[in-house]
Amino acid sequence: MNQPPVSPPTADAPTAPGQPGAPALAARDERWQIRVRGLHKSFGVQHVLRGIDLDIERGRTNIIIGGSGQGKSVLMKHLMGLLRPDAGQIWVDGEDVVPFNDREMGRLRRKFGMVFQYAALFDSMNVVENIAFPLIERYRLSRDEIMERVRDLLRKLDLANVAGIEQKVPPELSGGQRKRVGLARALIDRPEILLYDEPTTGLDPVATKNVDEMIRRTADEFGVTSVVISHDMASTFRIADRISMLFNGTIVVNGTPQEVLGSRHPAMREFLETSGLVAPEENGQA
Ligand SMILES: Nc1ncnc2c1ncn2[C@@H]1O[C@H](COP(=O)(O)OP(=O)(O)OP(=O)(O)O)[C@@H](O)[C@H]1O
Ligand SMILES: [Mg+2]
Numbered sequence: 001m002n003q004p005p006v007s008p009p010t011a012d013a014p015t016a017p018g019q020p021g022a023p024a025l026a027a028r029d030e031r032w033q034i035r036v037r038g039l040h041k042s043f044g045v046q047h048v049l050r051g052i053d054l055d056i057e058r059g060r061t062n063i064i065i066g067g068s069g070q071g072k073s074v075l076m077k078h079l080m081g082l083l084r085p086d087a088g089q090i091w092v093d094g095e096d097v098v099p100f101n102d103r104e105m106g107r108l109r110r111k112f113g114m115v116f117q118y119a120a121l122f123d124s125m126n127v128v129e130n131i132a133f134p135l136i137e138r139y140r141l142s143r144d145e146i147m148e149r150v151r152d153l154l155r156k157l158d159l160a161n162v163a164g165i166e167q168k169v170p171p172e173l174s175g176g177q178r179k180r181v182g183l184a185r186a187l188i189d190r191p192e193i194l195l196y197d198e199p200t201t202g203l204d205p206v207a208t209k210n211v212d213e214m215i216r217r218t219a220d221e222f223g224v225t226s227v228v229i230s231h232d233m234a235s236t237f238r239i240a241d242r243i244s245m246l247f248n249g250t251i252v253v254n255g256t257p258q259e260v261l262g263s264r265h266p267a268m269r270e271f272l273e274t275s276g277l278v279a280p281e282e283n284g285q286a
Contacts, residue, residue, distance in 0.1 A: 028094030033058040033193065033225050034079060039088035041074060048074050050249030052088065056193075061219050061226045063236045065271065066246035072229045073117060075246065076195050079227065080112040081105045092193075113186030113224075117197040121170040121181060127159075128166045131184045153184040156221065157214065176207040180214065187222065194218065196228040200235055212238050233275035245271070 029035070034056035041049040048071040056062045056079075066072050077083040078090060081097060090097050097108050121130045131153060132146045141149075154160040157180045162168075170178055179199055186194055196215065200208040216239050219226050230236050236243060236257075243260045245253040247267045253260055260268065261278065272278045 031057060033093060034227075035089075035091045036079075037089045039075070039078060039090065040086045041071075041078065041083065042086055048249060049078075049085070049088075052246075052249070052251055054244055054251050054254070056225060056227055057242055058225050059219075059223060060241035061215065061228060061239050062242045062244070063228045063230055063240040064244050064246055065230055065233070065236055067231065067267075070246045071249060072246055073197055076114075076197055076227065076229055080114060080193075080195060081108050110189065111192045113189065113191035113194045115179070115182050115186045115194065115196040115199055117201065117229075121178060121185070123170050126167050126169050127154075127173075127181055130170065130181055131188055133185060134189045149188055150184070153187055157184055159184070174207075175203055176210055179203070179211055183214065183218065187218070190222075191224065193225045193227065196226065198229050198231070200230070200232055208232065208235060209238075215239055233271055233277055237277060 032055045034054075036052050036054040039049050039052035039054075040047070052075060054064075054075075064072055064075065074083060078085055079092075081100065085098060088098070092108060092111065095108075097104075100108060122133070125133070128147070128150050131150050135141055135146055135149070150166075151160065154165060159165050159177065159180055162177065165177075170181070173181065183196075183199075199215065200211050203211060212235050215226060215228060218224065228236075228239070240257050243253070243255065243257055244251050245260075245263075245265070245268055247265075252265050253263045253268045255263075261272065263269070263272075269278075269281070273280045
């Protein structure tokens with residue numbers, strides 16, 4: 001159990017899959033809060049995740065990019081135990097979580113808050129009921145304690161100044177407001193790790209920028225580890241500390257924004273060029 005931790009994957013060079021039960025990854029690591037090695041997942045004949053190696057840095061904003069249908073949401077659901085892998089390991093704070101039983105999974109999930117791809121609010125519940133939902137499910141807090149936490153989040157997420165916000169139901173909110181209510185619900189139980197599944201999809205550029213700022217501010221203010229799925233490259237480069245690219249079932253690029261900008265991987269080049277972040281390569285080879 002005393003071997004040194006494996007070094008993290010660098011841009012364009014993910015580490016080799018760990019051996020099953022590799023003790024080097026089992027210790028709590030101050031830098032990497034989540035470590036994934038050799039993760040496989042199929043649905044029927046469709047082999048979606050084909051040996052994922054990924055490290056999520058504690059207290060930082062980690063972004064996972066990749067085209068539609070590449071398996072980003074599937075990967076994220078594995079991190080908090082909503083899906084079980086066919087093979088591979090996932091360590092959270094040094095614990096191998098794949099063999100966890102239901103009770104241990106419950107404890108694991110309490111570390112996480114998840115902001116779902118389509119906000120996933122309950123349309124029949126008002127804003128307060130939506131945000132407080134995880135607390136009511138889990139604990140017996142007094143109504144005053146719950147309202148105090150809800151109002152604190154409404155203030156911090158700039159929702160407190162929306163007239164009548166507490167009694168509104170989701171269909172009465174704008175897209176950006178709905179995203180913030182979804183974030184408040186993910187934050188209400190004070191998670192250590194926040195997972196965002198495409199938080200800016202369907203928003204206009206201004207709302208997108210506001211959500212980006214909210215993600216950054218949430219990271220700074222609450223000190224959480226953030227894992228954000230995105231296919232918006234401008235957003236990604238605005239807020240990322242680390243960027244990983246999922247392509248054909250594996251993580252093909254992994255590094256700081258600076259490292260990723262210099263990546264030679266063709267899928268990454270295409271993402272960078274079509275988003276206008278880098279100029280297309282010259283046709284003629286030198
Ligand atoms: N529960 C499931 N059962 C069967 N197939 C699934 C299931 N969940 C996902 N898939 C399949 O796995 C593939 C990856 O899905 P996933 O939702 O992870 O894509 P994504 O990268 O998040 O795409 P998008 O950017 O469009 O959200 C898809 O082809 C999808 O049909
Ligand atoms: Mg998705």
